Amino acid sequence: MENSYYRQEKIWKSHNNSARHGGRLPESDATKCPSKGFEKKLIKGESFLSELVYGAPIEKGCCMQNTSHAVMAQRHEPKDSTDNFPTPPWATRALIEHVIRPESVRGMTCLEPACGQGHMARPLAEYFGSVQSSDAYHYGFGPVRDFLVYPYDALSHDWVITNPPFRLAEQFVDRALTVARVGVAILARTVFLESVGRYEDIFLRRPPSAFAQFVERVPMVKGRLDRKASTATGYAWFVWDKRQQGETSKLMWVPPCRRALEREKDYR
Ligand SMILES: C[S@@+](CC[C@H](N)C(=O)[O-])C[C@H]1O[C@@H](n2cnc3c(N)ncnc32)[C@H](O)[C@@H]1O
Missing domain, CATH: 3.40.50.150 (Vaccinia Virus protein VP39)
Incomplete structure (x- = not known):
């Protein structure tokens, strides 16, 4: 897994207040975040962005509200993915x-x-x-x-x-x-x-x-x-x-x- 943990951390660092948090989700924000599974996913090294992009509501006051638009717009598909996302x-x-x-x-x-x-x-x-x-x-x-x-x-x-x-x-x-x-x-x-x-x-x-x-x-x-x-x-x-x-x-x-x-x- 290069993993998506490091990828996400890089994104976090570059797009989201890296100076303040050194690129990591601060403990306090993570525990406050009402998007259940977010912290667990991050620790497991899976893509937390998939939750944002594919369905989880962005809740008011949630730590993810602080992320920039650029972070939300990321979609990491593996190189060999068919990238099949049908258009409504x-x-x-x-x-x-x-x-x-x-x-x-x-x-x-x-x-x-x-x-x-x-x-x-x-x-x-x-x-x-x-x-x-x-x-x-x-x-x-x-x-x-x-x-x-x-x-x-x-x-x-x-x-x-x-x-x-x-x-x-x-x-x-x-x-x-x-x-x-x-x-x-x-x-x-x-x-x-x-x-x-x-x-x-x-x-x-x-x-x-x-x-x-x-x-x-x-x-x-x-x-x-x-x-x-x-x-x-x-x-x-x-x-x-x-x-x-x-x-x-x-x-x-x-x-x-x-x-x-x-x-x-x-x-x-
Ligand atoms: C984002 S989906 C869109 C599917 C469809 N156009 C729609 O809007 O419902 C992208 C599509 O591109 C196809 N695809 C990926 N690489 C391709 C390639 N080199 N040539 C043709 N189709 C490709 C995938 O299989 C997938 O069906």
Whole structure:
């Protein structure tokens, strides 16, 4: 186990009052913390962040309230993880309804190259003329294709839209910009916007045409859709509409829309 204890401790040190606590959760705070299991998990060397990101409510007055947003936005998946976190379908409808607009994609083709069980591909099919789906792993939805190596032709699809594995998101953007004729939309954690590496590799020369921040949380749970899940992580749509190349990136918000765009059938 390198363990996740040391990883978490490093994060704690760098992001959270390291001077005050020397990077360790102070005894007093740990015993006060009402998130049961937190201290035990830390001591056992497991990821306490998983509790924050995948469901535990962030309680008022809890020591975790002191953690920075950066800490909460961390998600540590092992390198060989499939990183299968299905997107609640309303978040995909939100992209079309509030960012790209339904009339602009009518009759167009779309590729969802990391489709998982199809939770994003299905709502996309409500708007596009056709949607092609694939994934590097077998989920019984689309054919098995690694998007980063499969020889899709350049400009072969009007749009490429997906929620990629976070650790490969940069490569996905790069590949998608080659494959898409009209545009690319990537759902990613808000923090994808930062980092010198991403600035130099993507944003400096290929800034998105729109950055659309969800004002509501978009809870994602490993391996399944969970209507009741909560999350401390913010998400945004990063859109590269090639028709708007050269224009200043537009900062926008995805307004509250979960209630209007969520369907009973999404969770069946
Ligand atoms: C965060 S999940 C999103 C699944 C689906 N797009 C959705 O939103 O419901 C990321 C998906 O990427 C797939 N994946 C991981 N590496 C991939 C690769 N190199 N090429 C294609 N798909 C990949 C995983 O199997 C997983 O289904």
